[in-house]
Amino acid sequence: MNITEERALPWRAELRNSMKAKERTDIPRVEMPAQDPKVRCTNNEEVNYGLTAEKAMQEAKRCLDCANPTCMEGCPVGIYIPKFIKHIEKGEFLEAAKTLKETSALPAVCGRVCPQEKQCEAKCVHLKMKKESVAIGHLERFAADYERESGNISIPVVAEPNGMKIAVVGSGPAGLSFAGDMAKMGYDVTVFEALHEIGGVLKYGIPEFRLPNAFVDVEIDNLRAIGVKFITNCIIGRTITIEELKADGFKGVFVGSGAGLPRFMNIKGENLVGVMSSNEYLTRVNLMDAASPDSDTPVFLGKKVAVIGGGNTAMDSVRTAKRLGADRAIIAYRRSEEEMPARLEEVHHAKEEGIEFMTLRNPIEFIGNDQGRVTHMVLQVMELGEPDASGRRSPVEVPGKTETIEIDEAIVSVGVSPNPLIPQSVMGLEITKWGTIVVDNDTMQSAVPIVFAGGDIVRGGATVILAMGDGRKAAAAMDKWIKQGLS
Amino acid sequence: MFEVEAPLIAKSRKAGHFVMVKVGEKGERIPLTIADADLAKGTITLVVQKMGVSSSKLCNLAEGEFITDMVGPLGKATHIEKFGTVVCACGGVGTAPMMPIVAALKKAGNRVITVLAARNKDLIILEEQMQELSDEVIVMTDDGSYGVKGLVTNGVESVIQREKVDLCVTIGPAIMMKFVSLLTKKYEVPTLASLNTIMVDGTGMCGACRVSVGGKTRFVCIDGPEFDAHQVDFDEMLMRLGGYRDIEREDMEKMKCASGVN
Numbered sequence: 001m002n003i004t005e006e007r008a009l010p011w012r013a014e015l016r017n018s019m020k021a022k023e024r025t026d027i028p029r030v031e032m033p034a035q036d037p038k039v040r041c042t043n044n045e046e047v048n049y050g051l052t053a054e055k056a057m058q059e060a061k062r063c064l065d066c067a068n069p070t071c072m073e074g075c076p077v078g079i080y081i082p083k084f085i086k087h088i089e090k091g092e093f094l095e096a097a098k099t100l101k102e103t104s105a106l107p108a109v110c111g112r113v114c115p116q117e118k119q120c121e122a123k124c125v126h127l128k129m130k131k132e133s134v135a136i137g138h139l140e141r142f143a144a145d146y147e148r149e150s151g152n153i154s155i156p157v158v159a160e161p162n163g164m165k166i167a168v169v170g171s172g173p174a175g176l177s178f179a180g181d182m183a184k185m186g187y188d189v190t191v192f193e194a195l196h197e198i199g200g201v202l203k204y205g206i207p208e209f210r211l212p213n214a215f216v217d218v219e220i221d222n223l224r225a226i227g228v229k230f231i232t233n234c235i236i237g238r239t240i241t242i243e244e245l246k247a248d249g250f251k252g253v254f255v256g257s258g259a260g261l262p263r264f265m266n267i268k269g270e271n272l273v274g275v276m277s278s279n280e281y282l283t284r285v286n287l288m289d290a291a292s293p294d295s296d297t298p299v300f301l302g303k304k305v306a307v308i309g310g311g312n313t314a315m316d317s318v319r320t321a322k323r324l325g326a327d328r329a330i331i332a333y334r335r336s337e338e339e340m341p342a343r344l345e346e347v348h349h350a351k352e353e354g355i356e357f358m359t360l361r362n363p364i365e366f367i368g369n370d371q372g373r374v375t376h377m378v379l380q381v382m383e384l385g386e387p388d389a390s391g392r393r394s395p396v397e398v399p400g401k402t403e404t405i406e407i408d409e410a411i412v413s414v415g416v417s418p419n420p421l422i423p424q425s426v427m428g429l430e431i432t433k434w435g436t437i438v439v440d441n442d443t444m445q446s447a448v449p450i451v452f453a454g455g456d457i458v459r460g461g462a463t464v465i466l467a468m469g470d471g472r473k474a475a476a477a478m479d480k481w482i483k484q485g486l487s
Numbered sequence: 488m489f490e491v492e493a494p495l496i497a498k499s500r501k502a503g504h505f506v507m508v509k510v511g512e513k514g515e516r517i518p519l520t521i522a523d524a525d526l527a528k529g530t531i532t533l534v535v536q537k538m539g540v541s542s543s544k545l546c547n548l549a550e551g552e553f554i555t556d557m558v559g560p561l562g563k564a565t566h567i568e569k570f571g572t573v574v575c576a577c578g579g580v581g582t583a584p585m586m587p588i589v590a591a592l593k594k595a596g597n598r599v600i601t602v603l604a605a606r607n608k609d610l611i612i613l614e615e616q617m618q619e620l621s622d623e624v625i626v627m628t629d630d631g632s633y634g635v636k637g638l639v640t641n642g643v644e645s646v647i648q649r650e651k652v653d654l655c656v657t658i659g660p661a662i663m664m665k666f667v668s669l670l671t672k673k674y675e676v677p678t679l680a681s682l683n684t685i686m687v688d689g690t691g692m693c694g695a696c697r698v699s700v701g702g703k704t705r706f707v708c709i710d711g712p713e714f715d716a717h718q719v720d721f722d723e724m725l726m727r728l729g730g731y732r733d734i735e736r737e738d739m740e741k742m743k744c745a746s747g748v749n
């Protein structure tokens with residue numbers, strides 16, 4: 001059944017006609033209930049509580065069940081948005097969750113971390129009527145959480161095992177969604193992960209207060225239930241090479257090794273003690289649990305912490321610093337708030353928590369004491385100039401205007417480059433000058449036919465949902481490629 | 488010294504590689520050089536010096552116990568070829584990671600002179616193994632309790648003064664490598680130093696291990712651990728190594744209290 005036919009089903013038509021469009025659009029957008037900002041910046045628990053069933057059903061009423069649902073164009077995996085929302089309106093929450101899972105492997109994750117205001121919600125027809133868009137992300141989270149909490153998690157139908165072995169490099173969202181799809185098609189899938197934990201950025205990067213690890217683990221257990229095997233502490237290209245995998249009978253390899261390499265600014269004093277990448281900071285805190293007293297990994301608990309950058313990673317770092325006891329937790333960003341790439345909700349939450357925003361400020365030097373520990377940061381004051389290649393107005397220096405602020409910790413969050421381990425170790429791959437792997441846009445196949453790739457290793461830094469979309473695309477294409485080779 | 492079962496790592500490791508090891512659920516990930524490997528048994532050998540919490544936890548494991556997590560081999564392998572005469576200068580726990588390099592250099596046909604240095608006689612390790620692998624071993628102790636009295640640099644200098652040296656390799660405490668490097672620079676002997684910076688992941692993800700080499704920031708875990716010693720900013724490295732000293736000391740005190748040892 002295609003989406004037009006689905007929409008024409010009697011239950012949908014009836015529901016649609018049960019209320020006037022005007023009545024629907026007049027309902028104000030639901031507010032996500034959240035922990036009190038003063039309390040939450042002293043704990044690590046999730047900020048948002050999630051919607052109640054009543055609130056979710058009320059919000060679902062706002063959706064007009066459009067004949068041409070433009071919202072879906074904004075979703076990189078094409079979630080059938082009106083269908084899942086109408087299931088919620090009817091109170092059929094498990095059906096809603098099932099709809100989500102038709103196209104997304106990790107709805108509980110995406111409902112929380114997708115930049116909805118730039119994707120699905122940006123295309124909602126409500127905006128054209130000068131109303132707030134339907135809270136698609138909140139509803140997605142609601143349905144996924146409801147299913148998990150109900151204990152009635154639908155196990156997908158898995159095809160007869162076909163005995164063919166497939167390897168996945170990296171257990172981030174790209175690798176997980178690829179693994180799930182291949183397992184459903186009957187392949188014998190093994191995921192190899194370099195770290196000692198499964199989940200990629202979902203575990204070592206995004207903090208607990210935004211995405212609790214337990215939810216990621218549920219998704220991983222679901223994959224285990226359909227036969228996916230996980231091997232941690234195993235670096236492909238080092239512990240085992242792709243050649244060895246091939247010799248071992250693996251028919252295909254999907255590389256989802258992510259963008260692990262932190263970028264620095266190459267300014268004076270950047271190697272002082274107390275200056276670190278957000279990857280180091282978040283890895284210490286999230287993966288190694290360094291802030292808890294029984295962990296052996298140390299982390300420096302700064303009192304005056306400056307985070308450089310304006311993306312999600314920067315927001316996560318600065319809010320983590322606040323939670324770890326910083327009196328001043330500062331964002332220093334070289335453009336203005338409008339250009340910040342972080343999710344809107346995170347910026348909003350950060351402000352509520354008392355994070356200071358120093359925009360149009362670009363660090364040019366760190367100053368340290370005689371023990372080499374950072375004590376000050378010099379900021380160049382900027383102003384906005386002409387739009388650059390990214391379409392954002394580019395920051396230009398205001399000549400001679402600088403500011404020096406006192407800090408005891410600085411976290412550099414100015415982007416990441418692709419993890420170089422695979423590009424370095426696989427012969428024949430085509431690599432761009434940014435270090436990403438070149439693949440065919442439609443199939444995600446690389447220049448080495450057995451190797452497919454997706455996620456941040458192909459895109460540079462992107463999003464969870466794009467990485468998942470790549471994984472799904474690659475799974476479909478690899479299945480086709482393997483079957484072609486057989487016939 | 489530990490022998491650890493890790494058949495895949497044993498198979499793919501080369502001289503100069505290291506592994507990241509974590510003991511216990513809440514353990515720290517620490518880098519350790521693969522000192523040796525036995526392909527038939529599928530094991531690798533690690534030599535560990537008790538420094539702080541993590542190395543002590545590892546040393547306290549009894550035979551047959553498990554290391555919670557171990558991953559590798561990491562880092563770039565040592566570039567081995569026939570250089571001619573090579574002086575391998577190692578101090579303290581740098582002796583262990585030097586062993587596979589000495590073996591590989593010897594196998595490639597080099598004349599290898601190993602300088603083993605430590606504060607006193609009791610801290611000299613692996614002497615017998617080094618004697619077997621090298622053409623000559625010079626033992627140096629700070630207090631003269633064994634071998635020649637003097638620092639590692641005195642030992643290296645005595646060799647450079649008596650014969651032509653084509654390459655020097657140095658592994659040990661950063662301060663020692665700094666002085667070896669200053670010395671060989673004076674004599675224009677090309678020198679490799681294997682840097683033991685603080686690491687977190689060991690896979691290029693965090694940048695904790697960064698050092699300045701020739702004015703550029705490099706990551707020891709993926710670009711190293713060996714670098715042209717004359718290009719390394721040892722003063723910056725020493726400063727960074729001290730970064731967590733206070734926290735580590737507190738943790739060590741806590742562990743001593745908890746286990747009742749001192």
Ligand SMILES: Cc1cc2nc3c(=O)[nH]c(=O)nc-3n(C[C@H](O)[C@H](O)[C@H](O)COP(=O)(O)OP(=O)(O)OC[C@H]3O[C@@H](n4cnc5c(N)ncnc54)[C@H](O)[C@@H]3O)c2cc1C
Binds near residue numbers: 193195202312421464
């Ligand atoms: C702090 C932070 C916050 C973010 N917030 C958001 C957000 O709110 N919304 C959003 O959409 N996106 C966000 N992102 C971006 C998003 O997380 C990434 O785009 C996404 O995780 C990419 O997925 P991936 O599967 O390509 O790689 P990753 O998630 O990076 O996973 C790659 C995995 O591969 C492993 N690996 C690498 N090399 C090897 C090898 N050779 N052998 C075995 N394993 C290997 C790595 O250890 C890692 O676990 C955030 C990123 C960070 C760092």
Ligand SMILES: Cc1cc2nc3c(=O)[nH]c(=O)nc-3n(C[C@H](O)[C@H](O)[C@H](O)COP(=O)(O)OP(=O)(O)OC[C@H]3O[C@@H](n4cnc5c(N)ncnc54)[C@H](O)[C@@H]3O)c2cc1C
Binds near residue numbers: 536542543684
């Ligand atoms: C590539 C590489 C290979 C290594 N190989 C070996 C090896 O084969 N055998 C071995 O015993 N050790 C080796 N090390 C050093 C080892 O990783 C450290 O001794 C260990 O991390 C210390 O952990 P800890 O928790 O016991 O001590 P900590 O509590 O972390 O530190 C105790 C004290 O030692 C200092 N310190 C911490 N890390 C280092 C370091 N890397 N070098 C010098 N001083 C440090 C601290 O400042 C502190 O004062 C290697 C390091 C690297 C980077």
Ligand code: SF4
Binds near residue numbers: 078119
């Ligand atoms: S997956 Fe992301 S983009 Fe797609 S509908 Fe859900 S929240 Fe929107």
Ligand code: SF4
Binds near residue numbers: 069070082123124136
């Ligand atoms: S565009 Fe908005 S109103 Fe229309 S179907 Fe999508 S979510 Fe519903």
Ligand code: FES
Binds near residue numbers: 696
């Ligand atoms: S240890 Fe993290 S990048 Fe080298």
